[in-house]
Amino acid sequence: MIIGQIKNGIVLDHITAGMGMELYNLLGLDRLNCQVALIKNAESKKMGKKDIIKIDEEIDFDVDALGYIDTNITVNIIKDGKLFKRKHLEVPEKVVNIIRCKNPRCITTTEQELPHVFKLTNREKKIYRCIYCESKGK
Amino acid sequence: MNHLIDILQLTEAEIDELIAVAEDIIANPAKYAEKCHGKKLATLFFEPSTRTRLSFEAAMYELGGNVLGFSEAQSSSASKGESVSDTIRTVGCYADIIAMRHPKEGAPVVACQSSTVPIINAGDGGHNHPTQTLTDLLTIHREKGTFSGLTIGLCGDLKFGRTVHSLISAMSRYENVKFVLISPDELKVPDYIIEDFLEANNIEYVETTSLEEAMPELDILYMTRVQRERFFNEQDYIRLRDSYILDMEKLKGAKKDMCILHPLPRVNEIAKDVDNDPRACYFKQVLNGKFIRMALILKLLEID
Numbered sequence: 001m002i003i004g005q006i007k008n009g010i011v012l013d014h015i016t017a018g019m020g021m022e023l024y025n026l027l028g029l030d031r032l033n034c035q036v037a038l039i040k041n042a043e044s045k046k047m048g049k050k051d052i053i054k055i056d057e058e059i060d061f062d063v064d065a066l067g068y069i070d071t072n073i074t075v076n077i078i079k080d081g082k083l084f085k086r087k088h089l090e091v092p093e094k095v096v097n098i099i100r101c102k103n104p105r106c107i108t109t110t111e112q113e114l115p116h117v118f119k120l121t122n123r124e125k126k127i128y129r130c131i132y133c134e135s136k137g138k
Numbered sequence: 139m140n141h142l143i144d145i146l147q148l149t150e151a152e153i154d155e156l157i158a159v160a161e162d163i164i165a166n167p168a169k170y171a172e173k174c175h176g177k178k179l180a181t182l183f184f185e186p187s188t189r190t191r192l193s194f195e196a197a198m199y200e201l202g203g204n205v206l207g208f209s210e211a212q213s214s215s216a217s218k219g220e221s222v223s224d225t226i227r228t229v230g231c232y233a234d235i236i237a238m239r240h241p242k243e244g245a246p247v248v249a250c251q252s253s254t255v256p257i258i259n260a261g262d263g264g265h266n267h268p269t270q271t272l273t274d275l276l277t278i279h280r281e282k283g284t285f286s287g288l289t290i291g292l293c294g295d296l297k298f299g300r301t302v303h304s305l306i307s308a309m310s311r312y313e314n315v316k317f318v319l320i321s322p323d324e325l326k327v328p329d330y331i332i333e334d335f336l337e338a339n340n341i342e343y344v345e346t347t348s349l350e351e352a353m354p355e356l357d358i359l360y361m362t363r364v365q366r367e368r369f370f371n372e373q374d375y376i377r378l379r380d381s382y383i384l385d386m387e388k389l390k391g392a393k394k395d396m397c398i399l400h401p402l403p404r405v406n407e408i409a410k411d412v413d414n415d416p417r418a419c420y421f422k423q424v425l426n427g428k429f430i431r432m433a434l435i436l437k438l439l440e441i442d
Contacts, residue, residue, distance in 0.1 A: 105265075106242065106243050106244055107247075107262075108244070110242055114248065122333070122334075131244070132244020133243035136330060
């Protein structure tokens, strides 16, 4: 299967196979007018299988959201058809409006304009907790 | 801006300092009678309370200050749908310090984000209750003279019992403390308390369902009420409410100098005749609550 090169845009590479669609939805790529390709189960020497997303436009997106989902992802910024910058992701200290607090007693359930903010409390186990009620993010 | 939302915002040194001021207030009340002259405390209670609200108000009056506020959400604009943040911004125009209780967990965090005056969390749902913990700590300190080397039994509703969560997090910082967590399976301590405080600090703890078996080793027994207001399902409340009742018979197995604490109100979890036992410290605890809140108000208002 051939998907053409992009000139100016972003390639999200090394996405864990099967996670591509979740990422596509999370980043709101369905709302873009430019060309977006989601490649599932691409062959990978390193990973066996991987997903790839190619976005034919330079867009702003939440790098923390990507790091929260999968730190293996590499973000390649393409300019004039060439690799301009490659970013490796880290587990973010804080994520905003990526996970929602499911505690029915949390203040976010009644004050719905509040952002759902989760803080990393255990890096080793990748545990995030709601900054308001301290419930574990799921 | 100084706020008190979670007991862990206070260092052990700050807790020692608050206890020292509270002890000084107990010894020399006249010295403190005008310390807050001209200052106003707002008590914003979106959820009912007897002890916490009245002790805050008594504390401020004994410091020579004044008090304003409401004692239920229905008598505030919260009943019209006003947000916590707007209520706090408004009250900050009238008061120098705010003590706030709210049924939703994390409401005081939201309050701090928009407040121009110090906020004291007077209880947020089943989450935290730091001034009750200060009360508990002052009582433990007065009764036992130390925080280290104690075996503390916590009994009853350990899931929704915010005083339990705050006390565990505070006591986890002291040496050789052991916790015995006594509850029905449905009301066990939440996982974050186990993971973030007990396991993270290598604190010895045991989870059990038997109060009688745990009793002989306890230096402190902290009883709690199964709280009807925390249950979405009345049937669950009825099934669990009588899980543990402390009476003189059960106390036979306890140490002679064990200290019985309870944040109150109680329903039936401590039999009335236990009140006359010298180990019953829960009404002393009530009085200590006023003194430690006086010390806290002075600290947050930065009054020497």
